[in-house]
Amino acid sequence: MSSSPVLVVTQLDDATADGVIEELNRRSVPVVRLDPGDFPAAVTVDARVGDVSLSGRVRTTTRVADLDQVRSVYWRRPSPYSAPEGVDAQDARWCVDQARYGLGGLLAALPCAHYVNHPWRNRDAEYKPVQLAAAAHSGLHVPPTLLTNDPERAHQFTREYGPVVYKPLRNTDYADHDRHGLTVWVEEVEPRALGAGVAQTMHLFQQRVNKTADIRLTAVGDRLFPVRIDGSPGLDWRRHYDDLGYTLIDTPSDVAKGVRTYMDAFGLTYGAFDFGLDPDGRWWWYECNPNGQYAWFPGPVTSRITAAIADELQHPHRDTS
Template sequence: MTEPRPVLVVTSLYDPTADVVIRELHDRGVPVVRLDSGDFPASLSVEAEITPHGLVGRLSTLSRTADLAGIRALYYRRPTGFVFPHLSEQDARFAVTQAPYGLGGVLAAVPDCRYVNHPHRIGDAEFKPSGLAAAVGAGFLVPPTLVTSSPDAARAFVKRHGSVIYKPLWNPVYLVDGVSNVVEVAEVTADAIDDGVGGTAHLFQQRVPKTADIRVTVIGSQVFCVRIDSGLLDWRTDYSLLRYTPVDPPAGIGQALQSYLAAFGLVFGAFDFCVGEDGRWWFLECNPSGQWYWLEEATGLPMLSALADLLEKTP
């Protein structure tokens, strides 16, 4: 009897969301190979050959081996970055440029495999300006937004739109007195903008007076919408205040969601909207690797089953 093709899960060692997905796949009899690309090359090796018949070879961890030609689906979550502490500084700089193009290139070229999501498509979709532009093209309402390194342009934008919030374009770890922090979404005034804005790119967006937030998780063709009531500007700052209610999307939202995902070649997306005082949904962002399982625990929506179905199906 032919062994069933495994699902390859690429993520860090600590990923509770991946844990529950793997457990569900195991319960269905679907084999799983889990690896963290950040373990390369210490405890992860790659052998891949480009042949007239396509890409062949294997990925090997300390305990498992995955035949590249036999992978059913690849669930790309949140692997750690490449590090080479055993090398000199110069050699490490060289190695860290080779690894993503080598191992990363192999992971991006697995034959006959369903990606959830493809790592290159994730990378494309994580750029906020292109995401906002795609949202406009998909038909979503998007608040007026400015990306700039000009203090004068930022001040003029704030004066023109009144209530404006600042958002980081990416969320790296930010150390304050040695303590890890994240840069939060916050309201900003024209007087608060100084010449420091000229140091890099910044995102400013008109604040939409809201009555609630919405998290929409799209898994393949299935759409799960949850209203989040909190009274907070950014609901992610205090999960203890959140109240969750499953809701149906307004007319037109479902088609726009699929149009947005198609623009980036995604099959999964975690969308954030705010609900304006008139009830309309305003697009804020889409995270192609966003968290979702805590919403199933809070609401009972069958998102785990939907994701496992997507990974289990043969492309």
Template sequence: MSDLRPVLVVTSLHDPTADVVTRELHGRDVPVVRLDSGDFPASLSVEATISHPHGIQGRLHTPSRTADLAGVRALYYRRPTGFAFPHLDEQDARFAITQARYGLGGILAALPDCLYVNHPHRVGDAEFKPSGLAAAVDAGLDVPPTLITSSPDAARAFVKRYAPVLYKPLHNPVYRVDGVSNVVKVAEVAVEDIDDRVAGTAHLFQARIRKSADVRVTVIGRQAFCVRIDSTLLDWRTDYSQLRYTPVEPPPGIAGALRRYLAHFGLVFGAFDFCVGADGRWWFLECNPSGQWYWLEPETGLPMCAALADLLERKP
């Protein structure tokens, strides 16, 4: 008998990667309920009871679908929008947002017999860059010397010792300049660039590896898809038109280290970025637990969408 339990896809309305995965699941006759948690409560509603011995039971309603909370097969957590209550004043809206986050968010995080790709709480844990760098070291990956500080003196000393050094934002909120979205870019920094403004918040400085290429490793369940990215760019994400892609095999020890890293955070999916030194050594830069991956499939022919659908379908 076929398994009719649905996969929940939690993301924003405009998410081409989720579109592709949803089509793949539909082609396999796997039911899908797609929702944006940010639509709660305007066009998304929930009713859930919690009791012994059943745990959470109830239903989640979208304008076109209903999901039995106790019968969700897997939850694909991508990039939902935040809760918003624009019709309320600031104080009431703040209260309503916290109730929605801990209410609906708590329900989605406690579904019985559900495979999370990835669990939203684990995603939150893994998005802290210092935690990710420390976990990478523990997993056996090579990590460039890195400083997180609010001390101008410490920053100057680090730049003098490890030059050339890069500045990287610890997280990248969107800045709007003349209505256009911008982000803080990775950039090389010199001693004379360090001033007292460093004391205003936390900053990440990292020794720059003289690289021959970059590598994106997308881990989906038990499979790791490694793609070498060749360009002349400091940060390849600034201009995709300059990139060339080649599927590669990882050096010995990398695959096991990636599994240890994901296990540390309780993840089953991760988009890892490495740079390759002139000697061929792979240096860990970061892992995005909700990273993009589909653009690499048509460029390389790697069957990543099928692998993700297999995972969500919970194929043995």
């Protein structure tokens, strides 16, 4: 196992992965960093399937990994698959699909690897309606939530449960006419603003939690790192990083049980959970990003999470997903 590498699947600009790689290097654990978006220009694959298992090699410009010797995979934020330059549109689509299902399939089928997280587990856990159902089933406190494209039902929900917030179901790239990137934040919904646009697509409305603080709980295997976030002047603390204070706190036993049940339901090793803390001390579940960032925390918090991830990758348990 000492010579078996950890495969880090991510793009070049990834501070979270950088920190984990530095920690693995410090421990003298071999690392191969690979971005599927570099295929085929800078990644070469030679894979075989025989009577027993998958074998072969994947090569980058600086590293080589035997597919049947990879001990762990840290699946972070790879670039999209791409086609070689100069290929026309139809052939380019063909190349991209072959790469996604070929290389992507190989990287998801490494026979001895422990995944943090397996890419298909990440995919399954990204859908907000499935998250909501799993959180409720796991015993976590979920605010009353409506998913609808019916304007009248949206009006009725705001009357019954107001104040209500709107949350996007996915953070999709969006730009204005000048191509400046825009972000759709969590915002309180004014009933008079609920017009015909509600009917144009799916919307998520949720009762606003009367919160005294936010909590980001990062789960790595069985280890939980809950951080209380204070000082946000608005609903969405992600808009105010410079104004915030961060304090490591303990996890109530019922929340810890719910988080672990939730992780097991999706087969996750890692998850970034967001909660709102109300005046009575109750933790209200908002969402779980199966591949959430954490490197923006202060150093003492970041270093603990980084070490926990490095432990998972260095000393893996066989992934049965």
